[in-house]
Amino acid sequence: MAASKPFVVNAFTKGGAGGNPAGVVWLENAEFPAEEEMQQLAAELAYSETAFIRLAGKKESASHEASDNDNASLSADLSAESNGAFFETRYFTPVAEVDLCGHATIGAFTALLSLGVARDGCNYTNSTKAGELSIKIVDGCVFMEAGGPIELAVIKDKKQLRELYEVMGLDFSAGAEALPKTAVNFPAIVSTGLPDIMLPVGDSDALMALSPDFEKLAELSESYGVVGVHAFVSEPSSDGWRVRNFAPLYGIDEESATGTANAALAYRLYRCGEAAPEKTLRFVQGESMGLPSEILCSVEDDSGQCRVWVGGEAVIA
Numbered sequence: 001m002a003a004s005k006p007f008v009v010n011a012f013t014k015g016g017a018g019g020n021p022a023g024v025v026w027l028e029n030a031e032f033p034a035e036e037e038m039q040q041l042a043a044e045l046a047y048s049e050t051a052f053i054r055l056a057g058k059k060e061s062a063s064h065e066a067s068d069n070d071n072a073s074l075s076a077d078l079s080a081e082s083n084g085a086f087f088e089t090r091y092f093t094p095v096a097e098v099d100l101c102g103h104a105t106i107g108a109f110t111a112l113l114s115l116g117v118a119r120d121g122c123n124y125t126n127s128t129k130a131g132e133l134s135i136k137i138v139d140g141c142v143f144m145e146a147g148g149p150i151e152l153a154v155i156k157d158k159k160q161l162r163e164l165y166e167v168m169g170l171d172f173s174a175g176a177e178a179l180p181k182t183a184v185n186f187p188a189i190v191s192t193g194l195p196d197i198m199l200p201v202g203d204s205d206a207l208m209a210l211s212p213d214f215e216k217l218a219e220l221s222e223s224y225g226v227v228g229v230h231a232f233v234s235e236p237s238s239d240g241w242r243v244r245n246f247a248p249l250y251g252i253d254e255e256s257a258t259g260t261a262n263a264a265l266a267y268r269l270y271r272c273g274e275a276a277p278e279k280t281l282r283f284v285q286g287e288s289m290g291l292p293s294e295i296l297c298s299v300e301d302d303s304g305q306c307r308v309w310v311g312g313e314a315v316i317a
Contacts, residue, residue: 006023006024006025006041006045006050007023007024007025007026007107007111007316008021008022008023008024008045008047008316008317009021009022009024009106009107009108009110009111009314009315009316009317010107010314010315010316010317011102011103011104011106011107011110011257011259011312011314012103012106012257012259012285012293012294012295012312012313012314013293013294013312013313013314013315014284014292014293014294014313016313016315017291017292018256018257018286018291018292018293018294019103019256019257019286019291019293019313019314019315020048020103020255020256020257020258020286020291020293021047021048021107021317022047022048022049022050022051022101022103022104022107022108023041023042023045023047023049023050023051023104024050024051024053024104024107024108024111025038025041025050025051025052025053026053026054026108026111026112026115026117027052027053027054027055028054028055029054029055029056030054031054032052032054032088032090033052035097038050038052038090038092038097039092039096039097041092042092042093042094043094043095045094046094047094048093048094048103048251048252048255049091049092049093049098049101049103049104050091050092050104051089051090051091051101051104051105051107051108052089052090052091052092053087053088053089053108053112054087054088054089055085055087055117056085056086056087056088056127057085057086085117085118085124085125086124086125086126086127086132087108087112087124087125087126087127088126088127088128089104089105089108089126089127089128090128090129091104091128093250093251093252094251095250095251096250096251097129098194098227098250099128099129099130099147099193099194100128100129100130100133100146100147100193100194100260101194101259101260102144102146102193102258102259102260102261102262102263102295102310103255103257103258103259105126105128105135105142105144105259106142106144106259106311106312106314107314109124109126109135109137109142109144110142110314110315110316111316113137113140113142114316118137119137120137120138120139120140121137121138122136122137123135123136123137124136124137126144128147128193130147130193130194131147131148131193133145133146133147133193136309140313141311141312141313141314142311142312142314143296143309143310143311144259144309144310144311145307145308145309146192146193146259146260146263146264146307146308146309146310147191147192147193147194147260148192148193149190149191149192149263149264149267149299149306149307149308150190150191150192151188151189151190151267151268151271152188152189152190152191152195153188153189154186154187154188154189155186155187155188155189155197156186161175161176161187163220164187164197164199164220164229165199167212167213167216167217167220168199168210168211168212168217168229168231168246169209169210169211169212169213170201170206170209170210175201175202175206176200178202179200179201179202179234182272183271183272183273184200184234184268184269184272184274185200185234186200187199187200188268189224189226190264190265190267190268191264192260192263192264192267192308192310193260193263194227194260194261194264195224195225195226195227195264196226196227196228196229196230196245196247196260196261196264197221197224197226197228197229197230198230198232198264198265198268199229199230199231199232200231200232200233200234201231201232201233201234202233202234203233203235204233204237204242206233207231207232207233207242207243207244207288208287208288210231210244210246212229212246212248212253214246214248214253215248217229217246217248217249218248218249221247221248221249222249227247227249227250227261228245228246228247228248228249228250228252228261229245229246229247230243230244230245230246230258230261230262230264230265231243231244231245231246232244232265232283237284239282239284240281240282240283240284240294241265241269241281241282241283241284242284242285242287243258243261243262243265243283243284243285244285244288245258245261245285254288254289255285255286256285256286256289256291256293257285257286257291257293257294257295257312258285258295259295259310259311260310262283262285262295262297262310263297263308263309263310264308265283265297266281266283266297266298266299266308266310267299267306267308269281270299270301270306275299277299277300277301278298278299278300279298280296280297280298281296281297281298282294282295282296283295283296283297293312294312294313295310295311295312296310296311296312297309297310
């Protein structure tokens, strides 16, 4: 494999701690290796996702003005390539390729920033199987445009609700039945590149009490055509919305920080009138795993055409 040694980057850290580790393989401008080779390496690394990223070209419309603080030690050729560059990324869990992964994208561009391939204050394009998505780096933090947001379904059938909450280890009467019948308190399938079920629960105790039957959840996820379940407390705390994410269908029982699912939740909250446009929403995830993480999201709405941004801090392990 024509690649540097894989990086491990913890994305969506909170004060430098917590976060979600992702493998990152920088291929420079080489072609992707064989799919079987990438899948094997992702399985060996055993992180929830590994991103393989290559330099794909330059956007004529993109521009960058170098600051006086640019690191003089950077290679001139590499710096020139990074100006207006666009990249191509493929993502693998230990068991399968997925179209997009938020925390692995944040990790990948943090790795490129450390190499001098990407620069603070620049905008880039990331080509994925979920489409061409914008990247911006602000004060050392990477923000990615999530895939086109879409609400695919709202789950209101009582039999389906009972099955869903009970698979998640909650008494139905303490789940959907206990919540006020507002729009945000019905589970919904939402995608910003990957579809997940947004599952509201009543409070932090109910969130921490979730104990899914992972085998049944994998089967249920497959039947709904989703990656997994993104559970959230229906009312935010003073420092943000508490969330947990489960994706056993893809070999991830629980994840400590999830970019695409929180972007989807931000869009769901916006559609339900729980979030203002361009307001930064904070999602706190991973507390149940001892890895408290912070994911930042915002929704831009241009005459009904929404764009969702997701990002945060990351550190190279």
